[in-house]
Amino acid sequence: MKKAFYNLRHVWFRLLLICFVSSSFGLYGQQQVTVTGTVIENGTDIPIAGAAVFIENTSFGGITDFDGKYTFTATLDTGAYTLLTSYIGFKTNRMPIEIGASTTITNNILLQEDLLSLDEVVVTGNTVGVNKRTLGNAISTVKAEELVNNGAIAVDQAISGKISGALVQQNSGDPAGGISIRLRGPSTVLGNSDPLYIVDGIIFSNSSNQLIDLGGNSQNRLVDLNPNDIERIEIIKGAAAAAIYGSRASNGVVQIFTKAMSIGNLAQNYEQVIVTTNSDNTATFVSGNEGFETAVTLLTEALSELTTNPPSGEFTNAVTLGNIDLENSIRAMQARYALFAGNYDLAISAATSVDHLSTSVFAYDNINLNPVWTRVFQNDAPNFKPRDNFGPPTEFVFDTADGRLAFYLVPLDETNQNGLPIEDLAGFFDDLTKSIPVYLPDEMNLIIAEAQLRKSNPDIAAATTALNEVLTDTDDPFGLNAGLPQYSGAATTDALLQEIYKNRRAELFLTGISLEDSRRFNRPQPSGTSMNYDEERNRNFYPYPDIERNSNPNTPADPSI
Structure with a gap:
């Protein structure tokens, strides 16, 4: 099996983000512009995350986010330039741009697959x-x-x-x-x-x-x-x-x-x-x-x-x-x-x-940096900041006294370029050398609570007890404490599963399992419409890498969404 397929397991925690910041002092004859747009795959209109977009022969550029969006500022002499966009497995796109009186340049870019240039x-x-x-x-x-x-x-x-x-x-x-x-x-x-x-x-x-x-x-x-x-x-x-x-x-x-x-x-x-x-x-x-x-x-x-x-x-x-x-x-x-x-x-x-x-952590230092910090803080772009209230739809209301809000999120009262409310990030991710837990202790209580409800003979009492261990926690070894009253909702399987899903989104924030959770809890299916930011998830599964498909004839067809 080719390496690229297995390398994708690191995609949530190991994407390289390059963000060049232009000087804040304008020089005579130079114009400061904001370059923005979306990068999508030609023929499928699927947004491409992680594509590099930069102005040729300059130090100005950026990286697309999960929705294929990019934005960066540049201070350059007026005139003609070339906007380069590249991504592994796609042909490099060269687009002429003109820096003049306009302060904003918007370009939506189509990338064409280039199967012959794929590298190991x-x-x-x-x-x-x-x-x-x-x-x-x-x-x-x-x-x-x-x-x-x-x-x-x-x-x-x-x-x-x-x-x-x-x-x-x-x-x-x-x-x-x-x-x-x-x-x-x-x-x-x-x-x-x-x-x-x-x-x-x-x-x-x-x-x-x-x-x-x-x-x-x-x-x-x-x-x-x-x-x-x-x-x-x-x-x-x-x-x-x-x-x-x-x-x-x-x-x-x-x-x-x-x-x-x-x-x-x-x-x-x-x-x-x-x-x-x-x-x-x-x-x-x-x-x-x-x-x-x-x-x-x-x-x-x-x-x-x-x-x-x-x-x-x-x-x-x-x-x-x-x-x-x-x-x-x-x-x-x-x-x-x-x-x-x-x-x-x-x-x-x-x-x-x-x-x-007992705790287990992935330790980082000044050589091997915390990968989430690298993504969010080193990039320093609004579209890489987390959404309000851990991201689920507004039907999930989090108690303002929930200690996990203050642990993971710092209020910003801002929106990103897609109009989505965002926060700053804290918790395990706000320093380049902070350790990230291998697992969180209260994930075990949430597993017990969910399994007790999904087994052939559901045990509502045992599930509620395990859930309350999470809600009332005040002595987590990592300091991740909800500190809330016990569960007081309906003592039904459906109501408890809804509460468990909500708590998994808060407790296990940025652990990379929300897509699996969303499917398992039968959350609303995505429509398949690109760049619909109101949906809870924009896919069911990821498509298979072309490098795997081109070398292994048994590679399945990509999922419809």
Whole structure:
């Protein structure tokens, strides 16, 4: 399966936003103008999000939002210029514009597919997938089928001989001994030459000095991973990787993407997904529900492995760095995907087993920035700011005393260019180094409440109790507290499900699951009309990438909406 398809699972949290700000001091003979418009796909009129729009040979430009809208200001000499618009998989559009007396230039741009120019897409430490051809670093990729179609029993053995410039050597004759990986040779005589390891976005410490086997030989953490659990490995070679990940990556980077999270996240956004790959690009698609079930199975197997081989203190300190409660995180994801798959008993038992006092976070720093902060604050454009009251329609009224409003949103009393009321963003997203939770404790209570209502014999009392845990919360470990009175509405399944949906929109704001929630709660279907901003959602599922369709004959037809 091609990388671009799997790379899309990062689209909510890893889009690159470029916003060039013009000088506020006008010079003689220059004109300040606002350039605005919409970018849509030719033939379908579907808005294109993430397209780059800029004035050629200047530093003025911007990026389209989810509705295909762009706007930026430019201060330039009067005269003729060219407006360039580009996006992966589409031909670059060149449109002449004239800067003169008018202070606003509006252009709606049609982009035409360019199937022959599609490039391989890779994930880097930047905030978006990048064309492999345009990336300044050497990147190699090992697919899932290449990892398992050999006799290797560990990942480090499986990648041996598959990456040019990578030396994979066993440290001793002990079958349990570690294997050292050197990308383009050792970089120091006495220091550490190990590459930086990143698994599903989490940087793992791999210092050989901390990982010594019984024979005194250094090991590495790849021996802890089952090759069958890995979707793909991307390797950035050479010291240039330090430009992306900092000095820790001076020996190169090994990025590992595992299957359970990939499959679960894909199933939230695509009508059908691939759960197994093969070497001839003819992998078959299964329903999204089967994708959720596969993710649950993989997570259940992971829990079993964890019970048999619990992580040591050394593993926790050296690998997860104390940021991830491994067992709780697996149980939380198991509960989430079991709910989505309709396995309500498992969802309840898994959610109940999660320790609400323990937390797990994706940690960020000045090198690896918080991706939502990058999108909203670094871009600094109104159309990237969140809507009022978490975005659902006005039929959902939030109590002004709800602490989640003040936690996530800062009142602005403004509207964006589409006339929608917007707020500033706070919570986990208002600083470039703020951590983002892997899961939120009260998501588990909302899972229990919903599952209790959806199972064959609904338990309204148990659902109400779980819902009240969310409403009355005042001691959340992240400080995300509703602090409201208990539920006082109708004690019916429909009324309670409506209240649960409302609370999921508030509690799980910007966690990337609102599309799945909207379908599961049977919210109004989108009309299919482009740029209708009054609708609760503008699609049911995402279309399949053309790079997947052009390489895999089993790719399904795109959903109608």
